Amino acid sequence: MATSGYPRKIGLLGGSFNPAHDGHRAISLFAREALGLDEVWWLVSPGNPLKPAQGMAPLTARLAHARRIAARAPIRPTAIERQLGTRYTVDTLGALIRRYPNHRFCWLMGADNMRQFGAWKNWRAIARTMPIAVIARPGYDARGHGGSAMNWLRRFVRPARQSRNWMDWRAPALVLLRFRPDPRSATLLRQADPFWHREYRNRGVRDALTHRFLLSPPPAPPLKERF
Numbered sequence: 001m002a003t004s005g006y007p008r009k010i011g012l013l014g015g016s017f018n019p020a021h022d023g024h025r026a027i028s029l030f031a032r033e034a035l036g037l038d039e040v041w042w043l044v045s046p047g048n049p050l051k052p053a054q055g056m057a058p059l060t061a062r063l064a065h066a067r068r069i070a071a072r073a074p075i076r077p078t079a080i081e082r083q084l085g086t087r088y089t090v091d092t093l094g095a096l097i098r099r100y101p102n103h104r105f106c107w108l109m110g111a112d113n114m115r116q117f118g119a120w121k122n123w124r125a126i127a128r129t130m131p132i133a134v135i136a137r138p139g140y141d142a143r144g145h146g147g148s149a150m151n152w153l154r155r156f157v158r159p160a161r162q163s164r165n166w167m168d169w170r171a172p173a174l175v176l177l178r179f180r181p182d183p184r185s186a187t188l189l190r191q192a193d194p195f196w197h198r199e200y201r202n203r204g205v206r207d208a209l210t211h212r213f214l215l216s217p218p219p220a221p222p223l224k225e226r227f
Helices: 022-035 059-069 080-084 089-099 111-117 123-129 147-156 160-168 186-192 196-200
Strands: 008-015 039-044 075-078 103-110 132-135 174-177
Touching: 008 022, 008 089, 022 039, 022 059, 022 075, 022 103, 022 132, 022 160, 022 174, 039 059, 039 080, 059 075, 059 196, 080 089, 089 103, 089 123, 103 111, 111 132, 111 147, 123 147, 160 174
Parallel strands: 008 039, 008 103, 039 075, 103 132, 132 174
Antiparallel strands: none
């Protein structure tokens, strides 16, 4: 997956990955080709502030499954946010830039996320930190459904035909990438198999980026022992 020389071009795809699926892999590989990236890093969130904790599988299970889905592809699933101690994207991006000064980063997001991007902490600061590539997903159009954030970002949209030049862009910069619709979603997978993460119970996983070993949390004690 490595290439010689610097700077390395890295796409960052954040999310709960609850669970990761082939749709994540497909859009990552599509973005890698469209943007000329060396790798895509999946930032498996310890806890998404905009999503309820109920129904969220353990971090180790989500990371382990993401590694399985990303196998043999230039994709690195990582729980580095837990090591960095960051919870919000704006803080994570700043920490990554400081930690990897020889890398150049592009933030990747699905068009569906543009609807809530304006609710993210310091979203304008995120846009000023690095270029953003928005990947179209079924039922969403980033231009038409982006809400207040897209209204502000619209003036910074770059032509998709220039997407491989993103390293030359000064942020804010936004490119809209059209991708063949993919109906797969983590929500549908959870509905089909709510206990998909049980196979990773009591197992650890090595972080593909930091190479640290994450241990599964110990099982909760029986209810009668908690009082």
